[in-house]
Amino acid sequence: MNQIPxxxxxxxxxxxxxxxxxQWRILVMxxxxxxxxxxxxxxxxxxxxxxxxxxxxAKAMFGPxxxxxxxxxxxGALIGGPASDRLGRKVVLVISVVAFGAxxxxxxxxxxxxxxxxxxxxxxxxxxxxxxxxxTLVSEYVPARAKAxxxxxxxxxxxxxxxxxxxxxxxxxxxxxxxxxxxxxxxLPLMLVPVLMAALPESVRFLALRGGQGERIALTLxxxxxEPISAQSTFVLAEASVTGRDSMRSLFSSGFAAITSRxxxxxxxxxxxxxxxxxxxxxxMRDAGFSIERAAFITGIFQIGGSIGSISIGWxxxxxxxxxxxxxxYAIGSVCxxxxxxxxxxxxxFSAVLLLCGVFLSGAQTGMNALxxxxxxxxxxxxxxxxxLGIGRCGGISGSLIGGPLLAMGLSTGNLxxxxxxxxxxxxxxxxxxRSRRNPVDDPVRAVPLH
Numbered sequence: 001m002n003q004i005p006x007x008x009x010x011x012x013x014x015x016x017x018x019x020x021x022x023q024w025r026i027l028v029m030x031x032x033x034x035x036x037x038x039x040x041x042x043x044x045x046x047x048x049x050x051x052x053x054x055x056x057x058a059k060a061m062f063g064p065x066x067x068x069x070x071x072x073x074x075x076g077a078l079i080g081g082p083a084s085d086r087l088g089r090k091v092v093l094v095i096s097v098v099a100f101g102a103x104x105x106x107x108x109x110x111x112x113x114x115x116x117x118x119x120x121x122x123x124x125x126x127x128x129x130x131x132x133x134x135x136t137l138v139s140e141y142v143p144a145r146a147k148a149x150x151x152x153x154x155x156x157x158x159x160x161x162x163x164x165x166x167x168x169x170x171x172x173x174x175x176x177x178x179x180x181x182x183x184x185x186x187x188l189p190l191m192l193v194p195v196l197m198a199a200l201p202e203s204v205r206f207l208a209l210r211g212g213q214g215e216r217i218a219l220t221l222x223x224x225x226x227e228p229i230s231a232q233s234t235f236v237l238a239e240a241s242v243t244g245r246d247s248m249r250s251l252f253s254s255g256f257a258a259i260t261s262r263x264x265x266x267x268x269x270x271x272x273x274x275x276x277x278x279x280x281x282x283x284x285m286r287d288a289g290f291s292i293e294r295a296a297f298i299t300g301i302f303q304i305g306g307s308i309g310s311i312s313i314g315w316x317x318x319x320x321x322x323x324x325x326x327x328x329x330y331a332i333g334s335v336c337x338x339x340x341x342x343x344x345x346x347x348x349x350f351s352a353v354l355l356l357c358g359v360f361l362s363g364a365q366t367g368m369n370a371l372x373x374x375x376x377x378x379x380x381x382x383x384x385x386x387x388x389l390g391i392g393r394c395g396g397i398s399g400s401l402i403g404g405p406l407l408a409m410g411l412s413t414g415n416l417x418x419x420x421x422x423x424x425x426x427x428x429x430x431x432x433x434x435r436s437r438r439n440p441v442d443d444p445v446r447a448v449p450l451h
Contacts, residue, residue, distance in 0.1 A: 327427075
């Protein structure tokens, strides 16, 4: 059959068609990367008691080991995005998976706290670079009408991976020791690497932007559309252009300064709340008179609410103004946190309101992971998404660090919850402030069924 050369807008070609087998494969593979990312991020917490017991470390001495991966995550995100915008999504993503798999594996053979701290930082570099590149690659292959939902669905892999890591650790540690958790957490990503190299395509939007890749683009679009595409066709991207090759500088130029500032401020505040709540909620509950078992159960309720909220808010974002959906979610979450601090509640009421905190605060935070890549054009998309994540990690580090001093000051549980309402309100204000308009690179939603 003769293939007639024509001009093809790559983004419109994807948006005008239902999800195909190739796109579902990309989504599943990135979901698996995020799942393993969640496993390796949480792994050190599962093995911490065993390491402290074997090496005779006090809790204060173990602190640097716990925080090392967090600093690595921030650095990895800041490095991985610009590298992806220069080298391609696939190559940086595969290198990231190799990095966090290899260094997690090596962490299982560490023999000192210093050695483990260094290896956890290096593991964090890979983890931090992998996350924004999964987001970018998926966002460039799925149709605009379902992009937010599918991205938030992918991100549920992180909490699933964290949970699976906990169940696995409960079985592995008694049978094979704490090192086995890190070894398995490193071996699984390395086993996935050959599959990624063989089956994961490079972003067609990235290839179209670089030019000279007509044959690769035509082959990929043929698989998506189920029709032959001529390699002599002209492949274009009808989106905002970025002058120069410095994607980092472009974040605060070309009309993107406002959305960049909003994303950074909101993500920072959101992670500050979530890490403070996740890290210190069990302690807060024990101080409030709950048993250890009840405190653990209540903490789990917050995480469950986050999973529900992630998928729900992603679904709504595809139907309404995305920025306002996220901002309103933070605003409702702020009210819920304030209620926890100011109103006397029965344990059942407290659990219900805490569930809503998870739905709106964690759900909005996951929604940010979908909003970021949709806010930038292809030339700077990975940089924009990754720098939001990197700056946000600083909020997570802050939340982890300030909880202890606040509790040491004798602050009551109610007052601490009331304080948490402030950054939630600031996150809402950052998203809701300014005039309402669609982002410059938002694709129009087309009524095409998602199959």
